[in-house]
Amino acid sequence: MRPYTPLLALTLSVSMLLSTSPAYASQPMQTTISVKKQEPEIFPVEVNYKWGFINKQNQVVIEPKYDSVERTYSGYYKIKRGDNIGYVSMQGRILLDAVYKDVLEIESLLAPFDGKSWGIMTPEGKWMFRPQFAQIDPQYNLDLRRILIKVQKGSKWGLITESGTTLIAPQYDELNYIHRDGSSQVRVGNKWGLFDSNGKLVIPVQYQAAHPFSEGLALVKKNNLYGFVNPSGKLVIPLRYALAHDVTMGRAIVRSGTKWGAIDTTGKLVIPTQYATLGLLRHNLAKTQIQGKWAVIAPGGKLLTQAVYDAVFDEPNNFTVARKGSQSSFITLQPNGTYYISPLYDEYTTTPDGKTTLVKQNGKWGIIDQLGKVVLQPTYEDIRYRLDQSQLYAVQSAGKWLFINQKGEPINNERYDDIRPIQGGNHIVTRNGAEGVVDSSGKTVVPLEYQSISPDDSGMYRVSRDDKWGVLDAKGQSVLPPVYDLVSINEQSGFIHIVQNKKEGLYLLGKKTLIPPTYDGIRFQFSPDAYFVLTNGKWGLIGHDGQVLLPPTYDEPGYPTEGMNPVQFGGKWGFVTAKGTVLAAPAFDEVSEFANGFARVRQRDKWAYLNDRGELITPFRFDQAEPFESGRAQAKLGGKLVYLNTKGEIIYQPTDATPTEFTFTYKPFTITDQKQTLQLLSELTTNTTPEFQAHAANTRQVALAYRASWGEMNTGSQIDAYYAALSTFLLDVYQMVGTLDAKPTEIPSGGTSRPTEISHDFIRSLIDSGYISAEEYHKNTLSREVVAHVLYNIFHQDNPAARTITPKDTKDPALIWAVSIGLPSFAPDEQGNIKPKAGSNVSEFTQDLLYCSYLLKFPQKGKPAASYSYDLKQPSDFSQAQATDPLDKQLYINGAVYQDFISSHPELAQNRAFTTALEQAKQKLREETRTLLLNWLDKKRKEQTK
Numbered sequence: 023m024r025p026y027t028p029l030l031a032l033t034l035s036v037s038m039l040l041s042t043s044p045a046y047a048s049q050p051m052q053t054t055i056s057v058k059k060q061e062p063e064i065f066p067v068e069v070n071y072k073w074g075f076i077n078k079q080n081q082v083v084i085e086p087k088y089d090s091v092e093r094t095y096s097g098y099y100k101i102k103r104g105d106n107i108g109y110v111s112m113q114g115r116i117l118l119d120a121v122y123k124d125v126l127e128i129e130s131l132l133a134p135f136d137g138k139s140w141g142i143m144t145p146e147g148k149w150m151f152r153p154q155f156a157q158i159d160p161q162y163n164l165d166l167r168r169i170l171i172k173v174q175k176g177s178k179w180g181l182i183t184e185s186g187t188t189l190i191a192p193q194y195d196e197l198n199y200i201h202r203d204g205s206s207q208v209r210v211g212n213k214w215g216l217f218d219s220n221g222k223l224v225i226p227v228q229y230q231a232a233h234p235f236s237e238g239l240a241l242v243k244k245n246n247l248y249g250f251v252n253p254s255g256k257l258v259i260p261l262r263y264a265l266a267h268d269v270t271m272g273r274a275i276v277r278s279g280t281k282w283g284a285i286d287t288t289g290k291l292v293i294p295t296q297y298a299t300l301g302l303l304r305h306n307l308a309k310t311q312i313q314g315k316w317a318v319i320a321p322g323g324k325l326l327t328q329a330v331y332d333a334v335f336d337e338p339n340n341f342t343v344a345r346k347g348s349q350s351s352f353i354t355l356q357p358n359g360t361y362y363i364s365p366l367y368d369e370y371t372t373t374p375d376g377k378t379t380l381v382k383q384n385g386k387w388g389i390i391d392q393l394g395k396v397v398l399q400p401t402y403e404d405i406r407y408r409l410d411q412s413q414l415y416a417v418q419s420a421g422k423w424l425f426i427n428q429k430g431e432p433i434n435n436e437r438y439d440d441i442r443p444i445q446g447g448n449h450i451v452t453r454n455g456a457e458g459v460v461d462s463s464g465k466t467v468v469p470l471e472y473q474s475i476s477p478d479d480s481g482m483y484r485v486s487r488d489d490k491w492g493v494l495d496a497k498g499q500s501v502l503p504p505v506y507d508l509v510s511i512n513e514q515s516g517f518i519h520i521v522q523n524k525k526e527g528l529y530l531l532g533k534k535t536l537i538p539p540t541y542d543g544i545r546f547q548f549s550p551d552a553y554f555v556l557t558n559g560k561w562g563l564i565g566h567d568g569q570v571l572l573p574p575t576y577d578e579p580g581y582p583t584e585g586m587n588p589v590q591f592g593g594k595w596g597f598v599t600a601k602g603t604v605l606a607a608p609a610f611d612e613v614s615e616f617a618n619g620f621a622r623v624r625q626r627d628k629w630a631y632l633n634d635r636g637e638l639i640t641p642f643r644f645d646q647a648e649p650f651e652s653g654r655a656q657a658k659l660g661g662k663l664v665y666l667n668t669k670g671e672i673i674y675q676p677t678d679a680t681p682t683e684f685t686f687t688y689k690p691f692t693i694t695d696q697k698q699t700l701q702l703l704s705e706l707t708t709n710t711t712p713e714f715q716a717h718a719a720n721t722r723q724v725a726l727a728y729r730a731s732w733g734e735m736n737t738g739s740q741i742d743a744y745y746a747a748l749s750t751f752l753l754d755v756y757q758m759v760g761t762l763d764a765k766p767t768e769i770p771s772g773g774t775s776r777p778t779e780i781s782h783d784f785i786r787s788l789i790d791s792g793y794i795s796a797e798e799y800h801k802n803t804l805s806r807e808v809v810a811h812v813l814y815n816i817f818h819q820d821n822p823a824a825r826t827i828t829p830k831d832t833k834d835p836a837l838i839w840a841v842s843i844g845l846p847s848f849a850p851d852e853q854g855n856i857k858p859k860a861g862s863n864v865s866e867f868t869q870d871l872l873y874c875s876y877l878l879k880f881p882q883k884g885k886p887a888a889s890y891s892y893d894l895k896q897p898s899d900f901s902q903a904q905a906t907d908p909l910d911k912q913l914y915i916n917g918a919v920y921q922d923f924i925s926s927h928p929e930l931a932q933n934r935a936f937t938t939a940l941e942q943a944k945q946k947l948r949e950e951t952r953t954l955l956l957n958w959l960d961k962k963r964k965e966q967t968k
Contacts, residue, residue: 061112062651063077063112063114064077064083064084064099064113064114065665065674066091067663067665067676068662068676069676071684071916071918071927072088072089073087073088073089074086074087075114076665076674078652080674084114087103088102088103089919089923090102090922090926095127096129097112097130097145098110098112098117100125101120103121105919106120106121107122107124107125107134109125117143118134121136122135122136122137123135129169129184130145131143131145131184134153138153139153140153140155140157140158142155142182151186154175155173155175156174156175156176158174160172161199165202166219168184169183169184170182170189174192175192178192178193178195179192179194179195179196180194181197181199181217189220189221190208190217193210194209194227195209196209202234203234204219205234207232212230213228213230215227215228215229216232216240218253224251224253224255225251226255230243230245230246233268237270237272238269238287239287241266242261245261247262248263259289263277264277264279265277269287271302271306272287272306273286273306273308275300275301275302276295277295279295282295282298282300282310292306292323293319293322294323298312300319303334303336305342305355307320307342307353309334315329315330315332316331316333316344317331318331318334318353326363330346331344331345338372339392340394341379349367349368351363351364351365351366351367352370352390354394357393362394362395364394368384374407378390378391378397380405381400382400383400386402387400388401388402388405389405398426398430401419402419405418406442414426414427414433415428416443422439423437423439423440424437424441425441425464433464436451437453439452439453445477445481446481446496447462448460448461448467448477451470453470456472456473457470457473457474458471459498466498468483468494472487472504473487473488478513480513481496482511483498484509485504486504490507491507491508492504492506493518501518502518502536506520506522507524508521516531516532516549516550517549518531525540525541526543527539527541528544530566532550535566537553537564537568542557542559543555543561544556545561547579547580547582547587548563551600552564552566552600552601554579560575561575561576561577561589562575563598563600563602565602571601576589576590576591577590577592584615584616584617584619585599585600585616586599586634587600591608592608593611594610596609597616597621597632597636604636606623606632606636610623610625611625611626612624616634617649618649618651619650619668620632620634620649620650623638625642626642627645629642629643629645629647629657630647631670633668639669639670640670644659645661654667659672661927684916684936684939685917686913686914688944688946690912690947690950690951697846700869700872700873701872702908703872703876703955703959705908706894707892707893708893708894709760709890710891711760711891714760717763718760721756723766724756724765724782724784725753727766728749728750728753731782745864745865747802747804747864748801751809751812751867752794752812753782754864755812755871756784756787758875759816761880761883762787762788766783793812804863806837806856806862807834807837810839810840810845810848813836813845813870813874814835814839814840817874818836820878820879820880820881821878821879821966823842823843824842825842827841827842827850828841829855829856830855831856837856840870845870845873847869848870875890876889877889877963877966894948894951894955909947913943913947915940
């Protein structure tokens with residue numbers, strides 16, 4: 023980045039008696055600070071719009087000279103001066119002065135960037151590495167619970183630890199950190215090696231490829247042959263294979279010539295290299311495909327099955343599944359070392375523990391174990407998962423459900439219409455429309471007499487009878503009779519919420535106390551000590567025994583912090599406690615949460631502080647108020663930042679009572695390359711061509727209608743489809759041309775219009791203009807070739823290339839023109855190929871459309887072709903409220919970045935003298951930017967026509 027040279031300086035004196043109004047919502051204020059808990063020993067202060075620090079004794083320890091201060095998550099103060107960044111510790115040490123272009127926090131480490139190189143510093147301010155790295159790339163390995171940092175010095179990469187130890191010296195052309203085991207692949211030239219997680223070079227840098235270790239061996243390639251090395255780097259399986267895969271399940275797939283086999287970890291060939299395809303399976307099995315069908319290979323390489331299967335794969339349990347059509351067979355290893363192949367089953371499903379598999383054969387269900395052997399013959403209409411460790415199953419036979427043991431014997435004579443397993447090993451059973459609960463032995467827990475039963479995580483049951491609800495405990499004993507319209511169990515908070523005839527009440531579990539349903543609403547902020555209750559539109563407070571603690575007088579209760587709950591009455595807020603004490607009557611327009619014993623309260627536009635005894639420790643005088651921390655609070659008074667102690671006394675106040683001078687400067691835009699300049703033109707300029715402007719309103723409506731035709735795009739796949747659509751690119755072309763007549767597409771009610779037909783009028787206008795053929799559009803494929811054809815049809819007659827560049831891989835005139843005219847996306851590769859490709863995204867061609875928009879001549883109706891005219895957007899297009907305004911990013915106030923400065927001092931936006939000087943600076947910047955961009959545009963167009 024080049025040195026900043028101000029081209030404009032306007033000086034303004036503004037009285038410092040400016041008030042600020044905080045942008046808090048008119049409701050209880052919620053504040054969350056994402057900062058590691060660390061008590062600061064210094065505190066930021068602002069004097070004459072510059073920031074410094076004081077200590078606990080309120081003495082200035084760092085003079086105010088910075089433009090902004092920000093507390094970071096890692097427990098630092100981040101300081102800024104203009105565009106430059108620095109860091110200060112919470113103990114008051116300037117670790118990095120504000121001279122760095124960027125600083126990266128790597129946990130507690132600091133990595134500053136001086137514009138050329140990165141360095142790394144400890145939290146204490148000690149340099150681990152002074153700036154010397156071209157790049158740094160932190161690697162957060164959660165599995166190994168460590169942080170490593172990839173560093174590039176010059177063009178070479180290395181790896182260092184969080185403590186500053188050089189694990190791998192930066193002397194490699196490439197370094198790939200492997201999170202799985204902490205190893206690192208390194209490359210020098212075209213040779214690879216491997217370091218282990220301790221920084222030891224275990225595989226010398228001499229191989230064409232060096233893989234991470236898998237099951238004690240690492241795959242390597244040399245002289246186009248593969249072998250394996252051990253953790254000592256010794257080649258234990260020679261380089262003899264044309265191709266190989268990493269070791270998995272004790273074997274590695276290898277290829278000799280064109281045939282595949284497998285070796286074990288000693289290098290012994292356990293499956294001869296005789297198969298065209300090979301995949302490994304568990305239990306030393308493998309699979310191969312022969313004439314489109316799969317066979318299973320036994321250890322030693324002989325076929326265990328014929329090639330008759332459509333798919334073979336391992337399930338997460340003990341099975342290898344061999345699928346034929348829609349049927350599946352299971353292959354398992356038996357205790358005697360043989361393999362068992364089960365019959366074919368029509369369906370199967372495995373229980374979550376993986377120990378039991380339900381199988382369906384000829385429309386009936388049975389059960390097999392982990393060895394594939396039948397536990398229950400497939401004779402049942404349905405089977406539920408094994409319900410617990412009692413070895414019982416719920417099965418359906420002859421339309422009725424019953425419990426059977428592993429021998430298939432019923433455990434009793436009970437038959438049910440349904441059995442549903444629930445948590446804890448019990449089961450809900452249904453008979454003749456009534457529900458009950460039985461345990462794993464079939465013993466009744468809840469009799470079959472309820473309309474519905476709903477188990478709760480607490481072990482209790484919600485039960486209904488005649489559409490009324492009650493509660494039973496885990497033993498089936500009544501807690502609440504079924505007489506309520508709704509019951510909701512909250513065991514953690516110790517109550518059951520009940521509703522009857524639209525009135526609410528509570529049953530308190532611990533005290534077995536019923537608070538009858540007589541309230542219009544209940545809230546549980548103070549649960550289990552007290553509850554807010556609603557009566558006739560007003561909220562009161564009752565205790566855990568139902569005793570009225572506060573009568574129903576409040577309009578709205580908030581949520582408590584530190585035992586204090588905000589309440590609203592007549593638009594004003596106050597605080598009450600769980601004991602029903604009115605800490606502060608509702609008299610405030612806004613209140614915050616309590617923090618460290620204090621809340622902030624507002625009346626009109628001024629803030630005060632309230633302690634946990636309900637006492638105002640300050641008058642209403644502050645423009646802004648922040649929470650107490652470390653025994654002090656930060657506030658704004660008359661536009662000045664002050665500090666208070668817990669007594670409400672101002673313990674620090676800046677002494678700058680003199681007017682402050684504001685100097686407005688700007689950094690002009692610079693021209694670096696064509697891509698950046700075209701992007702600036704698209705952001706800062708508008709097309710002023712009369713015919714283009716005449717069509718602008720209709721063009722916008724056409725674009726809005728097209729986007730609406732896609733409906734609400736709520737998923738990534740929908741968005742991807744939109745930007746991959748040829749019609750979306752054609753919309754961009756239509757907007758670029760801007761002078762074609764088209765009607766916005768009307769969207770049918772309840773449907774969308776997809777670009778599978780010529781359903782959008784703007785597409786028909788492009789076809790009618792000869793810019794795309796109907797045949798090419800109906801292919802509905804966006805590709806580089808299609809883009810070239812469209813732009814060629816629009817521009818080639820009026821924009822001939824100065825010289826012809828012919829790619830090696832095409833004779834397409836449109837592609838040759840696109841390359842020759844200089845469209846950014848059509849530059850040939852090193853071999854001179856353009857390689858048209860399908861499946862492109864509209865965003866890939868944004869630069870091409872910008873190139874055409876600004877640098878090429880457009881066809882005109884009845885007139886010679888001409889370039890469009892452009893001018894800088896009007897000042898009204900650059901509102902101060904527009905945070906992304908490119909001009910704002912270039913402005914500085916007293917050396918501070920404008921956006922940082924104005925966000926900290928919104929009150930200045932109301933000062934006419936300040937805003938007038940600001941607009942003068944912006945106008946100068948506008949004029950210079952306009953001259954810069956339009957001169958560049960004129961120059962490039964002249965070059966284009968030569």
